[in-house]
Amino acid sequence: DAKTTQPPSMDCAEGRAANLPCNHSTISGNEYVYWYRQIHSQGPQYIIHGLKNNETNEMASLIITEDRKSSTLILPHATLRDTAVYYCIVRPSELIQGAQKLVFGQGTRLTINP
Amino acid sequence: NAGVMQNPRHLVRRRGQEARLRCSPMKGHSHVYWYRQLPEEGLKFMVYLQKENIIDESGMPKERFSAEFPKEGPSILRIQQVVRGDSAAYFCASSPQQGPQAAFFGQGTRLTVV
Numbered sequence: 624d625a626k627t628t629q630p631p632s633m634d635c636a637e638g639r640a641a642n643l644p645c646n647h648s649t650i651s652g653n654e655y656v657y658w659y660r661q662i663h664s665q666g667p668q669y670i671i672h673g674l675k676n677n678e679t680n681e682m683a684s685l686i687i688t689e690d691r692k693s694s695t696l697i698l699p700h701a702t703l704r705d706t707a708v709y710y711c712i713v714r715p716s717e718l719i720q721g722a723q724k725l726v727f728g729q730g731t732r733l734t735i736n737p
Numbered sequence: 738n739a740g741v742m743q744n745p746r747h748l749v750r751r752r753g754q755e756a757r758l759r760c761s762p763m764k765g766h767s768h769v770y771w772y773r774q775l776p777e778e779g780l781k782f783m784v785y786l787q788k789e790n791i792i793d794e795s796g797m798p799k800e801r802f803s804a805e806f807p808k809e810g811p812s813i814l815r816i817q818q819v820v821r822g823d824s825a826a827y828f829c830a831s832s833p834q835q836g837p838q839a840a841f842f843g844q845g846t847r848l849t850v851v
Contacts, residue, residue, distance in 0.1 A: 655837045661780075664774075664826060666741075667828065667830075668842070669839045669840070672837070710780075716837040723768075724770055724785050724793055725770070725782070726782060727779055727781075727782075730779070
């Protein structure tokens with residue numbers, strides 16, 4: 624079972640920042656937070672991941688709370704092409720038997736409106 | 738650096754035939770994961786392999802399904818005696834050996850059983 628909780632759907636206006644929340648209150652100290660998205664029926668696309676510090680790359684920013692129990696993915700200037708299902712996943716960094724796989728929940732269906 | 742390559746992209750099989758799905762991981766990646774996505778459903782983990790070794794097959798159906806990742810060549814997901822319920826998109830992901838690096842997905846193979 625997924626160890627994260629996300630809202631099932633969100634809307635955002637084109638050009639605005641999209642902020643996608645994720646709760647992972649049972650996260651362990653060695654678990655990273657990963658974000659993926661799936662556009663229509665394509666293969667999931669990696670976005671970003673982090674442990675405890677905020678992270679930024681060319682696609683998005685990841686803000687992790689100090690207690691690490693929740694995080695927010697930020698798409699700074701959403702475009703129509705960002706419409707997708709976004710998945711927040713926690714995964715340990717070390718090889719722990721049965722734990723290295725990515726477990727996908729239901730994700731958040733983000734719709735960018737023109 | 739080529740991404741994860743899956744072939745074929747589309748596969749049609751008659752009930753009772755065998756389906757072979759191939760996955761070539763990214764260069765330098767020694768871990769492969771297989772996922773299944775039924776129509777209008779989420780991504781379900783099937784199996785996690787290293788070269789010549791199955792690490793976690795907790796998501797594999799007990800019968801008709803098998804997977805391998807030989808020392809040389811792609812990873813193969815094999816479905817024997819396919820049934821209509823096997824119709825789905827099958828995605829493969831790869832990651833480097835251990836550590837927190839992200840896993841990257843291929844574009845999937847869409848299996849249709851007629």
